[in-house]
Amino acid sequence: xxxxxxxxxxxxxxxxxxxxxxxxxxxxxxxxxxxxxxxxxxxxxxxxxxxxxxxxxxxxxxxxxxxxxxxxxxxxxxxxxxxxxxxxxxxxxxxxxxxxxxxxxxxxxxxxxxxxxxxxxxxxxxxxxxxxxxxxxxxxxxxxxxxxxxxxxxxxxxxxxxxxxxxxxxxxxxxxxxxxxxxxxxxxxxxxxxxxxxxxxxxxxxxxxxxxxxxxxxxxxxxxxxxxxxxxxxxxxxxxxxxxxxxxxxxxxxxxxxxxxxxxxxxxxxxxxxxxxxxxxxxxxxxxxxxxxxxxxxxxxxxxxxxxxxxxxxxxxxxxxxxxxxxxxxxxxxxxxxxxxxxxxxxxxxxxxxxxxxxxxxxxxxxxxxxxxxxxxxxxxxxxxxxxxxxxxxxxxxxxxxxxxxxxxxxxxxxxxxxxxxxxxxxxxxxxxxxxxxxxxxxxxxxxxxxxxxxxxxxxxxxxxxxxxxxxxxxxxxxxxxxxxxxxxxxxxxxxxxxxxxxxxxxxxxxxxxx
Amino acid sequence: xxxxxxxxxxxxxxxxxxxxxxxxxxxxxxxxxxxxxxxxxxxxxxxxxxxxxxxxxxxxxxxxxxxxxxxxxxxxxxxxxxxxxxxxxxxxxxxxxxxxxxxxxxxxxxxxxxxxxxxxxxxxxxxxxxxxxxxxxxxxxxxxxxxxxxxxxxxxxxxxxxxxxxxxxxxxxxxxxxxxxxxxxxxxxxxxxxxxxxxxxxxxxxxxxxxxxxxxxxxxxxxxxxxxxxxxxxxxxxxxxxxxxxxxxxxxxxxxxxxxxxxxxxxxxxxxxxxxxxxxxxxxxxxxxxxxxxxxxxxxxxxxxxxxxxx
Numbered sequence: 011x012x013x014x015x016x017x018x019x020x021x022x023x024x025x026x027x028x029x030x031x032x033x034x035x036x037x038x039x040x041x042x043x044x045x046x047x048x049x050x051x052x053x054x055x056x057x058x059x060x061x062x063x064x065x066x067x068x069x070x071x072x073x074x075x076x077x078x079x080x081x082x083x084x085x086x087x088x089x090x091x092x093x094x095x096x097x098x099x100x101x102x103x104x105x106x107x108x109x110x111x112x113x114x115x116x117x118x119x120x121x122x123x124x125x126x127x128x129x130x131x132x133x134x135x136x137x138x139x140x141x142x143x144x145x146x147x148x149x150x151x152x153x154x155x156x157x158x159x160x161x162x163x164x165x166x167x168x169x170x171x172x173x174x175x176x177x178x179x180x181x182x183x184x185x186x187x188x189x190x191x192x193x194x195x196x197x198x199x200x201x202x203x204x205x206x207x208x209x210x211x212x213x214x215x216x217x218x219x220x221x222x223x224x225x226x227x228x229x230x231x232x233x234x235x236x237x238x239x240x241x242x243x244x245x246x247x248x249x250x251x252x253x254x255x256x257x258x259x260x261x262x263x264x265x266x267x268x269x270x271x272x273x274x275x276x277x278x279x280x281x282x283x284x285x286x287x288x289x290x291x292x293x294x295x296x297x298x299x300x301x302x303x304x305x306x307x308x309x310x311x312x313x314x315x316x317x318x319x320x321x322x323x324x325x326x327x328x329x330x331x332x333x334x335x336x337x338x339x340x341x342x343x344x345x346x347x348x349x350x351x352x353x354x355x356x357x358x359x360x361x362x363x364x365x366x367x368x369x370x371x372x373x374x375x376x377x378x379x380x381x382x383x384x385x386x387x388x389x390x391x392x393x394x395x396x397x398x399x400x401x402x403x404x405x406x407x408x409x410x411x412x413x414x415x416x417x418x419x420x421x422x423x424x425x426x427x428x429x430x431x432x433x434x435x436x437x438x439x440x441x442x443x444x445x446x447x448x449x450x451x452x453x454x455x456x457x458x459x460x461x462x463x464x465x466x467x468x469x470x471x472x473x474x475x476x477x478x479x480x481x482x483x484x485x486x487x488x489x490x491x492x493x494x495x496x497x498x499x500x501x502x503x504x505x506x507x508x509x510x511x512x513x514x515x516x517x518x519x520x521x522x523x524x525x
Numbered sequence: 526x527x528x529x530x531x532x533x534x535x536x537x538x539x540x541x542x543x544x545x546x547x548x549x550x551x552x553x554x555x556x557x558x559x560x561x562x563x564x565x566x567x568x569x570x571x572x573x574x575x576x577x578x579x580x581x582x583x584x585x586x587x588x589x590x591x592x593x594x595x596x597x598x599x600x601x602x603x604x605x606x607x608x609x610x611x612x613x614x615x616x617x618x619x620x621x622x623x624x625x626x627x628x629x630x631x632x633x634x635x636x637x638x639x640x641x642x643x644x645x646x647x648x649x650x651x652x653x654x655x656x657x658x659x660x661x662x663x664x665x666x667x668x669x670x671x672x673x674x675x676x677x678x679x680x681x682x683x684x685x686x687x688x689x690x691x692x693x694x695x696x697x698x699x700x701x702x703x704x705x706x707x708x709x710x711x712x713x714x715x716x717x718x719x720x721x722x723x724x725x726x727x728x729x730x731x732x733x734x735x736x737x738x739x740x741x742x743x744x745x746x747x748x749x750x751x752x753x754x755x756x757x758x759x760x761x762x763x764x765x766x767x768x769x770x771x772x773x774x775x776x777x778x779x780x781x782x783x784x785x786x787x788x789x790x791x792x793x794x795x796x797x798x799x800x801x802x803x804x805x806x807x808x809x810x811x812x813x814x815x816x817x818x819x820x821x822x823x824x825x826x827x828x829x830x831x832x833x834x835x836x
Contacts, residue, residue, distance in 0.1 A: 026634065034628035038614070038621070045616040115612030118673070121576055121601050122629035264580040327580055327594055415540075 035132020039106055040139055052098050057147055060090040064151055080160030081223055087151040092215050094144040095177035097208050100184035103137040104204055107188030108197050126260035130185055130253055137181040165226045175242055179249025180211055186252040189259045264325040268347035272355055275313045279359055282306055283366035290370040296377040303367035303391035310359040311398045317352030318406040319422040321414045324500055332504035339505025343498050349410050350497025353490055356402055360395040367391045386466040393465055393476040396483035397458035401430045403486040410493050529554045529712035530681045535584035537570055544570040546736040552712040559727035560716040561827055567736040568716045572683050576606035588681050605679035609686040611670040613658040619669055620654040630677040648672040664695030684715040688722050700726050724823040732830045739830040747826050760787030760815040771809050775802055
C-alpha cells in the first residue's frame with residue numbers, strides 16, 4: 011500500500027496533533043501560498059526594496075541628529091511593512107479566493123464537511139501567517155531603527171499590533187470582495203476597487219504613523235489606553251464585519267446565511283452604544299451623545315442595507331428550521347432572512363440608537379447650552395434616523411419584488427448608498443449653477459447632516475425640513491408595512507408548521523412505542 | 526429493497542425555466558444507473574440536487590434515508606460527487622490534494638494517511654503522489670478526482686460525465702474502476718454522452734429530456750416497452766435483391782431495409798411465426814448464413830425516447 015509522504019509525517023506527536031487539528035483550508039493554503047510564484051517573487055523583492063530604502067535613509071540621514079535618523083528609518087521601514095501586510099497579503103487572499111471560482115473547486119469544498127466560516131477563516135489564517143513572515147523579515151530593520159534611537163519600544167509595539175490588526179482587517183475585506191466576484195469580469199472590477207481601498211488604507215495608516223511618531227502618546231493615562239483600544243476596535247471592525255459577510259456570502263443561497271450576521275451586527279451595535287453611554291457618563295460632553303447617535307445609526311444602516319435587500323420569502327430549508335411555535339418565530343423574525351424582516355431589524359437598530367442617546371442625556375449631567383436642549387438633541391438623532399429610513403426603506407421597497415435575482419439585489423445594494431450620496435451632493439452642484447449660496451454650502455433639505463444638526467438650533471428653517479423629513483419617513487414606513495406584515499406572517503407560519511411537524515413526529519413515536 | 530439513492534418528485538426552476546420537472550427514480554446498492562439525455566435536459570441539475578449543491582423547489586432526494594433538504598450534512602458524509610468540471614489547485618501535488626480533501630471530510634491522523642494511501646492504490650496513483658496536479662494528463666486528473674470522491678468511503682456515488690475527453694484506454698480503465706466500485710456495494714449514478722460506454726458499464730438507465738423523465742429501468746425492459754415488433758437481421762448467400770423480394774412476400778414482415786450485406790426487418794408475429802418465416806425462406810431456395818433477432822441498443826433507446834430539443 012502507498013504510504014504517507016515524508017512531508018506529512020511531522021517529527022513530534024504534538025506537531026502531528028497540531029496539524030490534525032488545524033483548519034484544512036489553512037494547511038492547504040499555506041502549502042500552496044509559500045510555494046506559489048506570487049509569494050516567492052514578491053517576498054524577496056519587498057525585502058530588497060526595503061533594504062535599498064534603508065540604505066538611502068541612512069546615507070541621507072548622516073547630516074542630522076541620530077534621534078531623527080532612528081525615527082526616519084523606522085518610519086520608512088514601517089511604511090514598507092505596511093505595503094506588504096496591508097497590500098500584498100490582502101491581494102494574496104483575494105487571489106486565493108478568486109482561484110476557487112476559476113478552478114471550479116468551491117463546489118468540492120461545499121460538499122465536504124467544511125462550513126463557509128471555516129473556509130473564510132482558513133484563508134484569513136493563511137494570510138495572517140504570510141503577514142507574520144513579513145513581520146519577522148522586517149524585524150531586523152525595526153530593531154536597527156530602535157538601536158539608532160528616536161523611537162521608544164512602546165510605540166513600536168503599539169504600531170506593530172495596529173499593523174497586524176490592519177493586515178487581518180484588510181485581508182478579510184479582500185476575501186469579502188473576492189467572494190462576491192464569481193465571474194472573472196466582476197472580479198477584475200472588484201480587484202480595482204480593492205486596490206483603491208488598500209491605497210487609501212495605506213495612505214491613512216502612514217499618516218497615522220507619522221502623527222504617532224511626531225507626538226508619541228505617553229500611555230500613562232486611562233484616556234490614552236481607552237483611545238488606543240477604540241482605535242484598535244475600529245481598525246478591526248471592518249474586518250470582522252467583512253469576515254461575517256464573506257462567510258454568509260459563501261453559504262448556499264437556500265441556507266440561512268443571514269441570522270449570524272444579524273446577531274453579530276446587533277451585538278456590535280449594543281457594544282458600541284454601551285461604550286458610548288459609559289464614555290459619556292464618565293466624562294460628560296455635549297458632543298458625545300450626538301456623535302454616538304449619528305455614527306452608530308449610519309454604521310448600522312450600512313450593515314442593514316444588506317438585510318433589507320434580501321429575497322423576501324424564506325427558503326424551504328430555512329422554513330424547516332424556523333423557531334418552533336408561532337410566538338417564538340414571531341419574536342425571532344427580525345433575525346430570520348428576508349427583506350421585510352430585515353427592515354424590522356433596521357428599525358429596531360435605529361430605536362436602539364435613539365434610545366441610547368436618550369439614556370445618555372437622561373442619566374448624564376446637563377451639558378447643553380440651554381434648558382430643554384436634551385429633547386432637541388434626541389430630535390436631531392430621530393431626524394437623521396428618518397432620512398436613513400427613507401434611503402433604505404424607499405429603495406429596498408422598489409426592488410422588493412425582484413430580490414430573488416442576485417443581480418437585482420446587487421443593484422439595490424449599490425443604489426442605496428450611491429443614491430444617498432447623489433441626493434446629498436447634487437443639490438450643492440445645482441447651487442453653483444443657480445448661485446444659491448445656502449445650497450452651495452450644503453445647507454439644503456437633502457443633506458441629512460445639516461437638517462438634523464441645524465434643526466437643533468432655534469429659529470432655523472431646518473426645523474421645517476426636519477418635520478417634513480419625518481413625515482416622509484412615516485410615509486415610507488407605511489408603504490413598507492405590507493411587506494413587513496407578510497414577512498412576519500411567513501415567519502409565524504413557519505414556526506407553527508414546525509411545531510405541528512414536531513407534534514406529529516412525537517405522536518408517531520408514541521404510537522410506535524405503544525405498538 | 527430501499528434504494529440507496531432515492532429521488533422523489535423533484536422540481537427545480539431557474540426563473541421561468543423549469544430545469545427539472547417532477548423527476549423520480551432510485552439507484553440501489555451495487556447498481557450502476559446511466560443517466561442520459563440531450564444537452565440541457567436537466568441531468569446536471571438533478572445530480573447537483575442529489576449532491577446538495579442545489580435545493581429542489583418541490584420534492585426531495587434521500588441518500589441512505591437522509592433527506593438533502595433536512596440533513597444535507599449527513600447526505601454529504603454518505604455521498605461522493607464527481608462534477609463535470611472538477612477543480613484542481615495550483616502548486617499542489619496529488620498527495621497534498623488528497624490529504625487536503627481527507628482533512629476536509631474530517632479524517633484525522635493515521636486514519637487519514639491510511640485512507641489516502643488506499644484510494645491512491647485503488648486508482649493507481651501511488652507512483653505519482655509527488656507529481657504536481659498541473660502536469661497530469663486528463664485521464665490522470667479524472668482518476669484523481671475519482672480518488673477524491675472515494676476518500677470518505679461514500680455509499681452513493683454520482684459521476685457527471687466522468688469519461689468526457691478521455692482516450693480509449695483511459696475510458697476502459699475508468700469503466701473497470703466504476704465496475705469495481707459497484708462490486709463493493711456502492712450505488713452509482715453516472716451520466717455520459719458516450720452511450721456505448723454507458724451500455725457496457727450500466728445495469729440500467731434513466732432517460733431525461735427537457736427536465737422530464739422519459740423512462741427508467743433496464744435497457745432491455747425499456748426496449749420491450751418501446752417496440753411493438755421484434756427486429757430481425759438476416760443475411761443470405763444469394764444477392765440481397767433476391768432476399769428483399771422474398772421478404773416482401775411475407776405478410777408479417779415490415780419495414781425491411783438494407784443493413785450492410787443483409788437486411789433488417791420488423792416482425793410482428795410470435796417466435797413460432799419467425800421460425801416459419803425462416804423455413805419459408807429456405808424453402809424458396811435461399812441459404813441464410815445469419816438470422817438473428819437484433820437487441821435494441823442504448824443509442825436506439827435514446828433516439829426513440831428523446832426528440833433532441835433543447836430548453
